Amino acid sequence: MFISPLGDSAVVIEFAKRGLDEAHSLVQAAYGCIGTLPSAFCKAVVPGYTTLTVYYDPLCVDYDVLRDRLRSLLCDVVPVFADVTEAVDIPVCYGGDYGPDIELVAAFAGIPETEVIRLHTEATYTVYMIGFAPGFPYLGGLDQRIAMPRRSTPRVSIPAGSVGIAGAQTGVYPKESPGGWQVIGRTPIQLFDARMDFPSLLKPGDKVHFRPISEAEFERLARQTKGVGKG
Amino acid sequence: MIEVIRCGLLTTVQDLGRFGYEMAGVSPSGAMDATLAEVANAIVGNSEDAAVLELTWIGPELLFTDDAWIAICGADMEAKVDGTSVPRNRIIQVSSGAKLTFAAAKHGARTILAVAGGIDVPLVLGSRSTHVHARMGGYEGRALRPGDVLKTGILRESTATWLRKQPMRRQSNSVQVSSWAVRFPHELSDGLLDGLGMGDGLGGGVAHKWGDGLGGLGGGSGGRRANGDDWSEAATIRLIPGPEFLWFSDETRQMLTKTPYQLTQASNRMGYRLAGMPLSHAHNHHLWSSAVTFGTVQVPPDGQPVILMAERQTTGGYPRLGVVASVDGPRLAQLRPGHQVRFTWIDVRAAQLLLKKQRNVVSQLKTLLRHSGGVC
Numbered sequence: 001m002f003i004s005p006l007g008d009s010a011v012v013i014e015f016a017k018r019g020l021d022e023a024h025s026l027v028q029a030a031y032g033c034i035g036t037l038p039s040a041f042c043k044a045v046v047p048g049y050t051t052l053t054v055y056y057d058p059l060c061v062d063y064d065v066l067r068d069r070l071r072s073l074l075c076d077v078v079p080v081f082a083d084v085t086e087a088v089d090i091p092v093c094y095g096g097d098y099g100p101d102i103e104l105v106a107a108f109a110g111i112p113e114t115e116v117i118r119l120h121t122e123a124t125y126t127v128y129m130i131g132f133a134p135g136f137p138y139l140g141g142l143d144q145r146i147a148m149p150r151r152s153t154p155r156v157s158i159p160a161g162s163v164g165i166a167g168a169q170t171g172v173y174p175k176e177s178p179g180g181w182q183v184i185g186r187t188p189i190q191l192f193d194a195r196m197d198f199p200s201l202l203k204p205g206d207k208v209h210f211r212p213i214s215e216a217e218f219e220r221l222a223r224q225t226k227g228v229g230k231g
Numbered sequence: 232m233i234e235v236i237r238c239g240l241l242t243t244v245q246d247l248g249r250f251g252y253e254m255a256g257v258s259p260s261g262a263m264d265a266t267l268a269e270v271a272n273a274i275v276g277n278s279e280d281a282a283v284l285e286l287t288w289i290g291p292e293l294l295f296t297d298d299a300w301i302a303i304c305g306a307d308m309e310a311k312v313d314g315t316s317v318p319r320n321r322i323i324q325v326s327s328g329a330k331l332t333f334a335a336a337k338h339g340a341r342t343i344l345a346v347a348g349g350i351d352v353p354l355v356l357g358s359r360s361t362h363v364h365a366r367m368g369g370y371e372g373r374a375l376r377p378g379d380v381l382k383t384g385i386l387r388e389s390t391a392t393w394l395r396k397q398p399m400r401r402q403s404n405s406v407q408v409s410s411w412a413v414r415f416p417h418e419l420s421d422g423l424l425d426g427l428g429m430g431d432g433l434g435g436g437v438a439h440k441w442g443d444g445l446g447g448l449g450g451g452s453g454g455r456r457a458n459g460d461d462w463s464e465a466a467t468i469r470l471i472p473g474p475e476f477l478w479f480s481d482e483t484r485q486m487l488t489k490t491p492y493q494l495t496q497a498s499n500r501m502g503y504r505l506a507g508m509p510l511s512h513a514h515n516h517h518l519w520s521s522a523v524t525f526g527t528v529q530v531p532p533d534g535q536p537v538i539l540m541a542e543r544q545t546t547g548g549y550p551r552l553g554v555v556a557s558v559d560g561p562r563l564a565q566l567r568p569g570h571q572v573r574f575t576w577i578d579v580r581a582a583q584l585l586l587k588k589q590r591n592v593v594s595q596l597k598t599l600l601r602h603s604g605g606v607c
Contacts, residue, residue, distance in 0.1 A: 005579040007554030049519035058583045131546030134256040200255035
């Protein structure tokens, strides 16, 4: 574990000398302990792939004091391997208008579209981090066979809810946005809602599972979500 | 109410920022110089987190449909009410029907307009700040456009009482200004004074001056930064070594401090893209994405550093060479394309000490204003 300043108002706790999975489970474990700190020591926390960043109030706490406090709090932290976490279910309508790039991914992998869908939906993914945009999850666990690189020319606009692949990453665009991911489907559910206490559907450490649905089911769920209001 | 006649280059509703949701991918947004917003709010008797307008480079034209008390802090955009010049860093009382116009900033980049009662827009995740990129918060999640109408909050009784006690003098039919202006001892808070437009090298020694006879417009308008540098010279920005500091050779880290870097046109509320001597590193390790903060200096593969600002993404994957010391945040906020920066290294402990001194100055001012009650 290595602690260093990220400016004068945050510190980074780094677990990177190990493999990704072990580092990330240490991040999760550390995140679990951090809540015991007084608010001046911990105003916000951002888990990364192998790091935990803690924002603090430098007017109340000096860097050295915080660093020492974190060291003693976390010196015995052990990896947490979430065994019985229920995966968050994300319904996705694959292909067609919702997934314009699924044919490209199929061609890239040398398999039929149905196989792409099977590989994408059979895996259980881990949320390593939320970043890039509000509610945007960085997911690990994508089958290598369908890990197609991102488009050489990004799209100007990708609809909200689009499910995509960019190299080893897969994820969902919570809001309409420009982007270079290969879009293979779309989910009707909201990944980000600013009216909620915690506005992101997903948080680091969650498990995610994609489930294929029909266009009719997509439209039904989309109407339901709209009924609740927009985020 | 305030009607937007012309919207300027980028005018947005901001407050001190939206904190606590970084883990959900929401960066704080807020005034690029939060201390400027605090000071402007204090001048009109608002609580520090009242929503204000942040003006960028070219200010708007606004019509006040009711009497209002306002304050203008930051870059000198030659503010005028119905054609009469009005000063920064004082209370300005405008009459119903008055038009407030701004031109382009002479020096600096950003100006805060505070209105007594605050700008009344809905809270989103606890803040009224506009995150333009994420289309969240503020006025409908976007920059102001002509025709927009802004509501202002109802004045608290204590604020109304305080305002009525302030000594004012009439500038014109539609304008009165307070007899006093905000000033600081400048040796402690260079960047802060850049923001308050006090780069005229005034000597320090008193926390504020009361009374008339300050002559003309309040606040400095001279062609110098607070530390004496010409505005046309590079701004000194202090950097705390970042997590990937050692990825860069000693030679590269020295080069960063020896040559100036210029803000390119691709500089905005998300970040400032700089141009200068490319910074390369020999490190081959993969860098997993990790959190970034305001003032983080990232170095992408092309070697041209980027300073991350209020609407940055919450995480990033480029090496973080350093992070701007918070004490220089106000100075960063006054930079615009074409301006240059010169970095110097500072230890985190020294940076925290300087930040505390700067915050003390702001706190003293707010206390003085609150308790002044008409003292002349």
